[in-house]
Amino acid sequence: MASSRSLTAESPLSGFSHTYAHTQLSEISNLVMLSVAVPRGGLEALNTELSAHFELSFPATGHSVINDKSPLDSSLSSVTLLGLQMDQCLLIADQKTNDNASHSLVAKINSALNTVAYLSDQSDNYAVLDIQGPSMVMAMERICSLNLSELDTNTVSRTLVEHLQVIVQKQSHDQVRLFSPRSSANSFLHAVTTSLENVTFDNAVPDTALPTNNPR
Amino acid sequence: MPDQTNRIHNGVLGETKPCQFIFNEQRFTGQTGDTLASALLANGQQLVARSFKYHRPRGIFSAGVEEPNALVTLRTGALTEPNTRATVVEMFDGLEAKSQNHIGPLSFDVMAINDYLSPFLSAGFYYKTFMWPKNFWEKLYEPAIRRAAGLGSLSMQEDPDTYDKGFLHADLLIIGTGPAGIAAALTAGRAGVRVIIADEDFLSGGRLNHEQLHIDEQPASEWAKTSMQELASMSNVRIMTRTTVYGSFDHGIFGALERATEHKLNSAGKPRQILWRIYAKRSLLCAGATERSIAFGNNDRPGIMLAGAVRTYLNRFGVSAGKQVALFTNNDNGWQTAIDLQKAGVEVSAIVDSRDIKPPFTLSDVPVYMNNQVVDTSGRLGLQSIKLASGETIQCDVLGVSGGWNPNVHLTCHQRGRPVWNNELSAFVPDDTMPASMLVAGAANGQLSLSEALLGGHEKALAVMDTLGVKHSSAPPAKSTTEESVTISAFWQVSGSSARSWIDLQNDVTTKDIAQAKKEGFQAVEHAKRYTTLGMATDQGKTSNVLGLAIMAELANQSIPQTGTTIFRPPYTPISIGALAGRSRGKHFRPTRLTPTHDWATKHNASFVESGMWMRAEWFVQDGESGWRDSVDREVRQTRESVGICDVTTLGKIDIQGRDAATFLDKVYANTFATLKPGKVRYGLMLREDGFVMDDGTTARLSDTHFLMTTTTANAVNVFRHLEFCRQCLWPELDVHCGSVTEQWAQVAIAGPNSRGLLESIVDKPFDISNESFPFMACAELTICDGTPARLFRISFSGELAYELAVPSRYGSSLMDKLMEAGKPFNVAPYGLEALGVMRIEKGHAAGNELNGQTTAGNIGLGRMVSQKKDCIGNVLSKRPGMNPDDSIALVGFMPVNPTDTFSAGAHFIAKQAEPTLANDEGWMSSVAFSPSLGCTIGLGFIKRGTERLGETVIAHSPLLKKDVEVNIVSPHFVDPEGERLRG
Incomplete structure (x- = not known):
């Protein structure tokens, strides 16, 4: 239970959520994220522990693997590994509730893997947005050079969106999850909301729904 | 005047609605499906513009993007857009347009006097006239010429429209929806190929809508319509109308501009234009061909048009360009205009054919003049008659001219391809030097007949599918059921004309200008182009280039291939700057990075400054403070006397394991x-390969295999990139991994004699931060505020007892609140970038001004840090003799001799009594600040043999500020030189 001394957490986009003509854009702020780097010669040992704790194996670059059967901890709805490069992936633990004090979970994952991998907490490194709906591909066409409509589900790619680094994870034919550095979260949100506004015929986001320091 | 007196029928427009529009403040009626040009012609409005140089009356010349004359200013107020071709403006209700380039009414332009001065305004006149007196050029001649030059005017208001960009992918990009393009799209689309088919027009079909042709026994325009409907039903085909593919770039990338809302009265908040980048595995250029004119005397009058355009206005828009139409042609295709006009009941007053052959067609009641030419015309504000070489004068209000067809090869040339001359067609066609993976079909490939175009499009689509490994059926393509003849005899200019003959209508270039250029030695086609400005207007010479080349060739008595061509460059048609900018406007020009405490700082009256993409608090304003110095001086004093806190999150943080x-x-x-032992921090100096300092920072060792490196804010990305290069390419055998955690941690500096006292109240027990347990340059992972994970580093940039505390970024603002609360008994002050800068200068710490990429470790007093016991990047080259001269510059401090004097960074040091010359330049001042601690201006700078010259007086010379100040050379460590405060 939080004490009076405890620090209060804020998500990068203050829980932004809006629907654009049946396409939903939402901030996702209940993720625990750690980068997992493979020690030289240590892939087999890492895979053993990944399998034991998460029933997953280290993903190939450009692919993601997911276990949505509450692995490791009952507070988790899923664990995903995003294959970002040959020797590094991003482990994403999706918490069932939005528990901002997620350090105990970080510690749990650390103790599961720290003898076989180099781990670094990245839970606060990113602002995360989900776009789901019929206008997702059209909106992403305006800002992302990836051929999203042709990418397979569970593909992951690092790319640039409006001068921002973004990790794109395709979750289904009409759903994509985007990760972008936290410090430019407002610019990132602006890029995505502008795209959705430009391709749909819905009301623009009312100012009250935007984070207070949104440049717009 | 009754509406639309020249509208004969509805053309291919089908059901239309009337549209009211205004041209030059006069109301007219057009209809949906019109262009502004067709609507003006429907209303009998021939005069639409004044020419660029001579201000001659001009009318609509063509029916497409090649239009050189009918440039209008569209819309009003902030939406004003000059230089818009009336021939491509899609009609809408409420459209407003006005003509350009005249003083006074269009029918009486004061500047038409230029036409009488034409002998003085020929090609290159500005190199010959306006030379005397010399000083008049800048004050009088140039401003006057600039005022007179150009077409149209900007509104000078901010463009209220928005623009967007986008990225598309296709197996096959088809450029053009004429017969070849549609045939190709049907073949490929039916086989499942992912196709994008784009056309600059708003009505698909190309010339199928302009001619009375038949495909598979139905009107060609109907075939186009149903074919496009079939394509629209295919999920693998994307149709982009109103979209110009303007450029062909490397790797199969094309630029395309979609005019998304220009056919509407207002954009309703949607982007007006979208600039697309299309990635195509293959491309098929089906851009058709553009008709060219013939040069003859006074061939620029309103009413003189391309013969094909007259046909287009008739067949597509149902508009007769005039009541009495004559034709002048050198090819069979020009006759088609006469045939179509006669069918529609329009009087054809004559056909003049330059060829010495029998008439290719029989037309009753139409005078035919074979082997004849038009030598002159009359009718200043509108054509009234033409005069033939044989002496006849023929009454007409429209003259359709057909000099042949130029395949639109432009996109094949954008990567320095050169087309080849085809004698049979008298035109340039694409050759093998076109971009890789591009094919060409239809008229763009010199296949000028409908049957060739249909077959060509189909076959090229099959060829593409073969290269993609896509199976296809053997279904035959659609067939033309109309006979067409494209026979031509080259004929470029009427030599019997004494009057000026125009080649480039938009830039007012005549045959005389070409002859003059040759006479003056500008014989190479590239020189002639630039000297005469032939083809340099916004139409890029679409109707004039080949004509000009041919005339150059005739004058030089050589062939057209020998004369050569200039190079077509993107864009194919003009692109607005707004479209190129896209969303990069105003606040959103580039992303903004905010620190985790930004909200908190805003609430506490921070003034922000841009630091790269970051917004950083530069100072915090308190009540009663009237200027930035009040705030900054107070922050420095409060920090040095008690404690201050500062967000330092922006410094790069790299996790190395x-x-x-x-x-x-x-x-x-x-x-x-x-x-370095775990639990300790060390200052690190990073060199470039060439031995100069690249960056500095501190690196903490958290465990045997875990380090955390910090970098300067400016170099965070550069250093990370450098480390990854080293890791992946230089030493791939090492077990080391890097990850950026700049964003992960909010980091706050807590500095001042009471910093420990403040921290003790938030650091969780049992962690001990006493000096004994946590000395200078210690680090630890701990918790604060009842369990929040944190990292604490005892490091100091200010020179005071100081720490940097890092927490996950989500707690950034909350941490500041807690620190302020805990700091209340100590009169804690938040401080910003300015106070941070003042304190580091007082302490003598080098920063970006000193680590500017041109200084060495020795220059900044850290030469001994470069270890001689191990190798490192930059070690070898840092030892070059040139890097280590005897009189090397060294970083030292500077104080004014007169304490009230001030000086600026950028001043150079000159010995007293020496002349301020380059030879006497001994160094420069790199950083300056007012020091609240010393009560005067202080500086850091580099001066030759600086460390040997402490106590010496030199001049800080600022030629730009016209200021010379006497300064003493002192130690750079103005405050706490022994470091007692740091270690306390």
């Missing part, structure tokens, strides 16, 4: 890190 992490750091840093 691995068994070989220490070894790796020893290679990238000049000094040693392998000996």
Whole structure:
């Protein structure tokens, strides 16, 4: 239970959520994220522990693997590994509730893997947005050079969106999850909301729904 | 005047609605499906513009993007857009347009006097006239010429429309929806190929809508319509109308501009234009061909048009360009205009054919003049008659001219391809030098007949599918059921004309200008182009280039291939700057990075400054403070006297882990890190390969295999990139991994004699931050505020007892609240970038001004840090003799001799009594601040043999500020030189 001394957490986009003509854009702020780097010669040992704790194996670059059967901890709805490069992936633990004090979970994952991998907490490194709906591909066409409509589900790619680094994870034919550095979260949100506004015929986001320091 | 007197029928427009529009403040009626040009012609409005140089009356010349004359200013107010071709403006209700380039009414332009001055305004006149007196050029001649030059005017208001960009992918990009393009799209689309088919027009079909042709026994325009409907039903085909593919770039990338809302009265908040980048595995250029004119006397009058355009206005828009139409042609295709006009009941007053052959067609009641030419015309504000070489004068209000057809090869040339001359067609066609993976079909490939175009499009689509490995059926393509003849005899200019003959209508270039250029030695086609400005207007010479080349060739008595061509460059048609900018406007020009405490700082009256993409608090304003110095001086004093807190999140933070992490750091840093114990921090100096300083920072060792490196804010990305290059390419055998955690941690500096006292109240027990347990340059992972994970580093940039505390970024603002609360008994002050800068200058710490990429470790007093016991990047080249001269510059401090004097960074040091010359330049001032601690201006700078010259007086010379100040050379460590405060 939080004490009076405890620090209060804020998500990068203050829980932004809006629907654009049946396409939903939402901030996702209940993720625990750690980068997992493979020690030289240590892939087999890492895979053993990944399998034991998460029933997953280290993903190939450009692919993601997911276990949505509450692995490791009952507070988790899923664990995903995003294959970002040959020797590094991003482990994403999706918490069932939005528990901002997620350090105990970080510690749990650390103790599961720290003898076989180099781990670094990245839970606060990113602002995360989900776009789901019929206008997702059209909106992403305006800002992302990836051929999203042709990418397979569970593909992951690092790319640039409006001068921002973004990790794109395709979750289904009409759903994509985007990760972008936290410090430019407002610019990132602006890029995505502008795209959705430009391709749909819905009301623009009312100012009250935007984070207070949104440049717009 | 009754509406639309020249509208004969609805053309291919089908059901239309009337549209009211205004041209030059006069109301007219057009209809949906019109262009502004067709609507003006429907209303009998021939005069639409004045020419660029001579201000001659001009009318609509063509029916497409090649239009050189009918440039209008569209819309009003902030939406004003000059230089818009009336021939491509899609009609809408409420459209407003006005003509350009005249003073006074269009029918009486004062500047038409230029036409009488034409002998003085020929090609290159500005190199010959306006030369005397010399000083008049800048004051009088140039401003006058600039005022007179140009077409149209900007509104000078901010463009209220928005623009967007986008990225598309296709197996096959088809450029053009004429017969070849549609045939190709049907073939490929039916086979499942992912196709994008784009056309600059708003009505698909190309010339199928302009001619009375038949495909598979139905009107060609109907075939186009149903074919496009079939394509629209295919999920693998994307149709983009109103979209110009303007450029062909490397790797199969094309630029395309979609005019998304220009056919509407207002954009309703949607982007007006979208600039697309299309990635195509293959491309098929089906851009058709553009008709060219013939040069003859006074061939620029309103009413003189391309013959094909007259046909287009008739067949597509149902508009007769005039009541009495004559034709002048050198090819069979020009006759088609006469045939179509006669069918529609329009009087054809004559056909003049330059060829010495029998008439190719029989037309009753139409005078035919074979082997004849038009030598002159009359009718200043509108054509009234033409005069033939044989002496006849023929009454007409429209003259359709057909000099042949130029395949639109432009996109094949954008990567320096050169088309080849085809004698049979008298035109340039694409050759093998076109971009890789591009094919061409239809008229763009010199296949000028409908049957050739249909077959060509189909066959090229099959060829593409073969290269893609796509199976296809053997279904035959659609067939033309109309006979067409495209026979031509080259004929470029009427030599019997004494009057001026125009080649480039938009830039007012005549045959005389071409002859003059040759006479003056500008014989190469590139020179002639630039000297005469032929083809340099916004139409890029679409109707004039080939005509000009042919005339150059005739004058030089050589062939057209020998004369050569200039190079077509993108864009194919003009692109607005707004479209190129896209969303990069105003606040959103580039992304903004905010620190985790930004909200908190805003609430506490921070003034922000841009620091790269970051917004950083530069100072915090308190009540009663009237200027920035009040705030900054107070922050420095409060920090040095008690405690201050400052967000330093922006400095790069790189997580480095691995068994070989220490070894790796020893290679990238000049000094040693392998000996650093866990729980300790060390200052690190990083050199470039060439031995100059690249960056500095501190690196903490959290465990045997875990380090955390910090970098300067400006170099965070550069250093990370450098480390990854080293890791992946230089030493791939090492077990080391890097990850950026700049964003992960909110980091706050807590500095001042009471910093420990403040921290003790938030650091969780049992962690001990006493001086004994946590000395200078210690680090630890701990918790604060009842369990929040944190990292604490005892490091100091200010020179005071100081720490940097890092928490996960989500707690950034909350941490500031807690620190302020805990700091209340100590009169804690938040401080910003300015106070941070003042304190580091007082302490003598080098920063970006000193580490400017041109200084060495020795220059900044850290030469001994470059370890001689190990190798590192930059070690070898840092030892070059040139890097280490005897009188090398050294970083020292400077104080004014007169304490009230001030000086600025950028001043150069000159010995007293020496002349301020380059030879006497001894160094420069790199950083300056007012020091609240010393009560005067102080500086850091580089001066030759600086450390040997402490106490000496030199001049700080600022030629730009016209200021010379006497300064003493002192130690750079103005405050706490022994470091007692740091270690207390």
